[in-house]
Amino acid sequence: MDDLLAARSQMAVSFIFHIVFACIGIAMPWLMFVAEWKWLKTGKAVYLDMAKSWSKGVAIFFAVGAVSGTLLSFELGLLWPGFMEHAGAIIGMPFSWEGTAFFLEAIALGIFLYGWNRVNKWVHLGSGLVVGLAGVTSGIFVIAANAWMNNPSGFDWVDGKAINIDPFKAMFNRGWFQQALHMTLAAFAATSFAVAGVHALLLLRKKYTEFHFNAIKIALTFGAVAAFLLPISGDISAKHVAKYQPAKLAAMESLFETSKPASLVIGGYPDEENRNVRYAIEIPNLLSYLAHGDFNAEVTGLDQFDKSVWPPVVLVHISFQIMVLFGILMLIAGIIHFYFQFKKIDIRNRKWWLKTLVILMPVGFIALQAGWMVTELGRQPWVIYGIMKTKDAVTPMPGIQFSFFLISLIYTFLSFVVIWLLKRQIKLLHENYDKKNLNRTL
Amino acid sequence: MTELIILVLGVSVLLYVLLGGADFGAGMVELFTGRKSILTISKAIAPVWEANHIWIILAIVILFNGFPRVYTTITTYLHIPLLFLLIGITVRGTAFTFRYYDIKDQTQWYYTALFRISSIVTPLFLGVVLGAVMMGRIYTNPEAGFYELFIYPWLNFFTFLTGIFVCLLFAWLAATYLIGETKDEEENRVFTQINILLFISLFVTGAGIFIIAEYYEIFLFNKFSQSPIGLISVAMATFLIPLFWYGVKIKNALISRITAGAITTFVFLGWFAVQFPVMVYLKNGLHLTINNTKAPDATLYFLIYALGIGIFIILPAFAYLFNVFKFKKDTSVLNE
Numbered sequence: 001m002d003d004l005l006a007a008r009s010q011m012a013v014s015f016i017f018h019i020v021f022a023c024i025g026i027a028m029p030w031l032m033f034v035a036e037w038k039w040l041k042t043g044k045a046v047y048l049d050m051a052k053s054w055s056k057g058v059a060i061f062f063a064v065g066a067v068s069g070t071l072l073s074f075e076l077g078l079l080w081p082g083f084m085e086h087a088g089a090i091i092g093m094p095f096s097w098e099g100t101a102f103f104l105e106a107i108a109l110g111i112f113l114y115g116w117n118r119v120n121k122w123v124h125l126g127s128g129l130v131v132g133l134a135g136v137t138s139g140i141f142v143i144a145a146n147a148w149m150n151n152p153s154g155f156d157w158v159d160g161k162a163i164n165i166d167p168f169k170a171m172f173n174r175g176w177f178q179q180a181l182h183m184t185l186a187a188f189a190a191t192s193f194a195v196a197g198v199h200a201l202l203l204l205r206k207k208y209t210e211f212h213f214n215a216i217k218i219a220l221t222f223g224a225v226a227a228f229l230l231p232i233s234g235d236i237s238a239k240h241v242a243k244y245q246p247a248k249l250a251a252m253e254s255l256f257e258t259s260k261p262a263s264l265v266i267g268g269y270p271d272e273e274n275r276n277v278r279y280a281i282e283i284p285n286l287l288s289y290l291a292h293g294d295f296n297a298e299v300t301g302l303d304q305f306d307k308s309v310w311p312p313v314v315l316v317h318i319s320f321q322i323m324v325l326f327g328i329l330m331l332i333a334g335i336i337h338f339y340f341q342f343k344k345i346d347i348r349n350r351k352w353w354l355k356t357l358v359i360l361m362p363v364g365f366i367a368l369q370a371g372w373m374v375t376e377l378g379r380q381p382w383v384i385y386g387i388m389k390t391k392d393a394v395t396p397m398p399g400i401q402f403s404f405f406l407i408s409l410i411y412t413f414l415s416f417v418v419i420w421l422l423k424r425q426i427k428l429l430h431e432n433y434d435k436k437n438l439n440r441t442l
Numbered sequence: 443m444t445e446l447i448i449l450v451l452g453v454s455v456l457l458y459v460l461l462g463g464a465d466f467g468a469g470m471v472e473l474f475t476g477r478k479s480i481l482t483i484s485k486a487i488a489p490v491w492e493a494n495h496i497w498i499i500l501a502i503v504i505l506f507n508g509f510p511r512v513y514t515t516i517t518t519y520l521h522i523p524l525l526f527l528l529i530g531i532t533v534r535g536t537a538f539t540f541r542y543y544d545i546k547d548q549t550q551w552y553y554t555a556l557f558r559i560s561s562i563v564t565p566l567f568l569g570v571v572l573g574a575v576m577m578g579r580i581y582t583n584p585e586a587g588f589y590e591l592f593i594y595p596w597l598n599f600f601t602f603l604t605g606i607f608v609c610l611l612f613a614w615l616a617a618t619y620l621i622g623e624t625k626d627e628e629e630n631r632v633f634t635q636i637n638i639l640l641f642i643s644l645f646v647t648g649a650g651i652f653i654i655a656e657y658y659e660i661f662l663f664n665k666f667s668q669s670p671i672g673l674i675s676v677a678m679a680t681f682l683i684p685l686f687w688y689g690v691k692i693k694n695a696l697i698s699r700i701t702a703g704a705i706t707t708f709v710f711l712g713w714f715a716v717q718f719p720v721m722v723y724l725k726n727g728l729h730l731t732i733n734n735t736k737a738p739d740a741t742l743y744f745l746i747y748a749l750g751i752g753i754f755i756i757l758p759a760f761a762y763l764f765n766v767f768k769f770k771k772d773t774s775v776l777n778e
Contacts, residue, residue, distance in 0.1 A: 071528050396591075
């Protein structure tokens with residue numbers, strides 16, 4: 001493994017790990033807010049227990065998210081000083097805003113998690129809302145940086161240096177809105193389906209059913225709404241990529257030859273040598289329509305680019321197919337959920353549905369990671385699209401294989417510990433609450 | 443404008459030392475007090491540690507936004523000590539949180555061990571990085587070998603003594619803050635004893651750094667004597683020491699905390715004044731200063747505005763957090 005690949009792999013592992021916890025930090029506070037609000041409104045103890053139990057999980061996940069985020073802020077320089085030397089002055093500002101939002105979130109979380117008996121109940125509810133708002137906001141700000149990498153603006157690149165820097169233009173680049181929208185929705189979908197899956201698993205064990213049943217309801221409502229909106233934001237993003245990063249779209253679609261009209265490729269395994277896709281379903285004209293809104297539009301293929309600047313087609317294409325497939329599964333699940341809600345069907349009697357929810361537990365997060373593979377791998381070989389190649393940004397220090405190995409080991413270990421810890425938290429939950437009467441009002 | 447940003451950077455690092463530093467210090471104090479004080483320490487840190495540790499992220503963002511070459515130089519050549527620092531931060535935060543929330547069985551021992559070890563490792567390597575930045579052993583010549591570029595700048599007695607100083611400083615601050623976190627007379631007595639021990643060690647180590655600096659040609663005595671602010675800072679820090687001990691003696695937590703914070707601030711100010719305007723000393727003499735590494739004006743302009751608005755939002759919120767947890771009545775945080 002050469003140093004560049006080790007650096008890229010370490011960054012990938014760090015992001016893959018961090019983003020799970022960041023998403024939970026973005027979406028869970030909203031679920032907790034709804035639970036606490038329902039408690040204040042109905043007085044039913046099950047909702048208070050829900051808010052408090054969820055906050056235990058959130059505290060654990062938040063801490064891991066915070067430390068892994070700290071690691072990332074250093075890794076930007078540890079692994080990519082060539083990038084940061086130039087990009088720092090251009091796109092540093094969204095990071096300061098992210099930092100401010102995150103700061104506010106940590107403060108509000110301190111009050112929310114530990115201040116149950118120290119502040120007035122409405123102040124407490126308010127702190128939960130602040131956590132949610134600050135979490136979403138910090139996510140939106142940090143995405144501005146990635147959007148800039150894909151859509152560089154706010155500077156002129158002359159003789160290997162950035163001049164005429166305009167941080168405002170850089171931050172408000174043309175990619176920010178669609179990336180931020182899609183990511184925020186994805187965070188909600190991924191977290192909600194994971195939460196629903198966990199509670200469905202516990203509901204199947206027939207313990208503390210009132211609690212888990214209501215938890216699923218709250219989680220799935222968020223998840224379903226997000227799942228409905230994701231294809232819309234995804235379409236906006238895809239059209240944007242078709243226009244501004246045609247090589248990425250071509251890789252996503254395994255479109256080796258520029259085509260007018262272009263077919264949509266579903267599934268399949270791209271063959272870069274022979275420039276075709278095997279085992280795929282092709283729907284004529286559909287890619288032209290999705291990418292450009294016209295059934296006969298020309299879609300740029302990889303043939304327009306020198307092979308040296310092709311993204312890794314196989315990885316990008318397959319990641320994209322996975323993301324869309326799992327997105328569709330969540331959408332269908334969302335439809336079923338709303339059907340059950342509308343018809344007032346008690347899902348406790350629908351074991352097949354609960355089992356489905358358990359299977360769908362990781363699906364949102366897998367789609368999320370796959371989506372990031374699409375955009376990050378699809379941006380290669382560039383780190384700043386069209387301006388700086390990833391290989392020119394890497395640290396001169398050799399031996400990155402060592403730190404990659406170390407970080408991967410630590411994060412793998414941490415992942416197992418977190419899962420194990422969560423199981424024990426659930427055990428604690430059941431031990432404490434099986435004795436209580438949950439229909440009591442406080 | 444540049445000076446204003448440097449001021450915010452300095453304050454951010456100082457607040458990290460005063461607040462986040464104490465979190466690490468608490469882990470070190472636990473080594474002395476053992477299992478008896480775990481509850482007191484956990485309750486003291488739990489609500490505030492995550493907010494406390496953001497100051498370092500703020501400092502990093504100001505660096506890579508406002509002074510990118512300082513950031514990239516440090517992350518390139520001090521990669522290895524930074525890696526240890528980061529592993530320490532990761533292990534400490536997770537070990538503490540897991541210990542707090544998990545079932546209280548044998549696993550507590552593992553969490554505690556990891557928490558305490560990482561509480562030492564992190565400040566140690568923070569001090570190493572700090573020492574390396576002051577020493578001027580960083581080669582930027584790409585022809586140089588792996589050892590010269592990536593090991594030599596930080597692997598020596600000066601940097602590690604600085605690391606030990608930082609550990610002792612954090613531990614002393616924690617021992618100070620912990621007095622008064624509980625009403626238990628016995629516990630407070632123990633914290634006070636540890637405080638005395640730490641303070642003496644800190645003072646001796648500080649003196650040691652000045653002496654060993656001569657051997658490494660950093661000439662701290664000289665630099666301080668030529669800097670008016672440096673001298674005043676040393677004087678002020680010294681004068682505050684009796685006031686600190688008075689506060690400890692009469693068991694007034696407010697006096698002891700504020701004077702400890704003030705002493706630390708003056709030590710920090712002294713170091714800052716002596717270092718200014720250099721950010722990183724380099725082997726080739728072309729030191730990285732505030733002026734030769736600063737980002738273009740447009741960037742600094744937006745940065746200072748972002749910081750201004752951020753401070754306006756954060757400081758009241760931060761004050762509120764501390765008010766809720768340090769000044770209001772405790773009604774059992776741990777039972778949640």
